[in-house]
Amino acid sequence: MTDQAGWNEQLAAITLDHEPMFPTALMGREERMIQEIAAAGTANGLNVGDRAPDLTLVNGAGGVFKLSGALRRGPVVLNFYRGQWCVYCNFELRHLLRIQPHVRELSGEIVMLSTEPLERAEEFAAEDPTHTPILRDADGTVVKAYKLNYTVPDDLRSWWLQYDQDLPELNPTTGWDLPVPGTFVVDRGGVIRARHADMDWRKRMDPADVLAAVREIARA
Numbered sequence: 315m316t317d318q319a320g321w322n323e324q325l326a327a328i329t330l331d332h333e334p335m336f337p338t339a340l341m342g343r344e345e346r347m348i349q350e351i352a353a354a355g356t357a358n359g360l361n362v363g364d365r366a367p368d369l370t371l372v373n374g375a376g377g378v379f380k381l382s383g384a385l386r387r388g389p390v391v392l393n394f395y396r397g398q399w400c401v402y403c404n405f406e407l408r409h410l411l412r413i414q415p416h417v418r419e420l421s422g423e424i425v426m427l428s429t430e431p432l433e434r435a436e437e438f439a440a441e442d443p444t445h446t447p448i449l450r451d452a453d454g455t456v457v458k459a460y461k462l463n464y465t466v467p468d469d470l471r472s473w474w475l476q477y478d479q480d481l482p483e484l485n486p487t488t489g490w491d492l493p494v495p496g497t498f499v500v501d502r503g504g505v506i507r508a509r510h511a512d513m514d515w516r517k518r519m520d521p522a523d524v525l526a527a528v529r530e531i532a533r534a
């Protein structure tokens with residue numbers, strides 16, 4: 315487990331390794347996109363105190379996950395990620411797997427959601443000893459309900475295609491729409507008690523804070 319400074323330092327290290335591979339002009343446009351969408355306020359995510367919309371989605375393991383049903387057993391952590399192609403998402407997901415056993419000891423569950431086809435998560439799932447549910451929001455309905463949906467601007471798409479980020483191919487049902495990375499800790503009453511949602515995909519909620527929120531719910 316990392317402390318907050320250690321977590322942010324690890325994320326910063328990914329940026330130092332990853333971003334120099336891309337042209338300065340591309341990264342500058344990415345920064346402007348982050349600012350534009352954040353300023354628009356259309357994808358900032360639900361807030362603490364909001365009721366989490368119920369959801370029923372297919373699990374990559376072949377079952378069906380229903381939020382209201384899972385909440386009868388304990389708190390649920392919903393993690394929305396952009397896709398297996400995102401290095402920050404993969405880093406975050408693997409760290410969430412480390413705390414899943416501790417969350418389950420508190421009768422909770424971590425669940426991962428994206429709009430990409432489930433077969434793209436098979437390799438990740440095969441390495442997961444916890445069998446954490448990976449759900450597909452095929453048409454982005456759940457992403458929109460949690461106010462996390464954004465669209466990659468037209469002038470960035472040609473850049474992304476140059477680097478094999480063909481989203482209509484990767485996500486054939488949602489095209490150039492993506493979820494803002496977001497984490498919501500939901501109590502048994504269906505109320506969001508902790509959250510992190512940031513258009514800047516380089517920023518993620520520390521798993522230590524996720525676990526602390528689940529523990530606080532369990533003590534209530």
